[in-house]
Amino acid sequence: MCLGCGARLPKREMLRIVKTTEGEIKTDPTGKLNGRGCYVCGKPECTALLRKKRKLSQSFGCEVPADTYDRISTEINEWLTENGGQNIE
Numbered sequence: 001m002c003l004g005c006g007a008r009l010p011k012r013e014m015l016r017i018v019k020t021t022e023g024e025i026k027t028d029p030t031g032k033l034n035g036r037g038c039y040v041c042g043k044p045e046c047t048a049l050l051r052k053k054r055k056l057s058q059s060f061g062c063e064v065p066a067d068t069y070d071r072i073s074t075e076i077n078e079w080l081t082e083n084g085g086q087n088i089e
């Protein structure tokens with residue numbers, strides 16, 4: 001389920017964001033990293049909501065610094081550019 005809009009889409013059409021066992025927060029286009037994960041659908045408004053509502057902090061139960069939100073937003077945009085939010089393998 002998308003953290004922003006709550007849409008339920010196939011996993012390959014969403015981008016996983018994971019908090020690794022080392023406590024690092026990163027996007028996980030392969031969906032294979034260990035750790036606690038959540039998903040975004042890639043719509044710009046959902047990416048904006050992540051930051052505005054501090055959704056990653058809520059989802060992972062920890063403080064997420066602003067620069068992490070910056071990095072995640074950039075990575076979401078790169079993922080969209082590469083995949084159009086579709087057909088991730």
Ligand SMILES: [Zn+2]
Nearest residue numbers: 002005041046
């Ligand atoms: Zn969404």
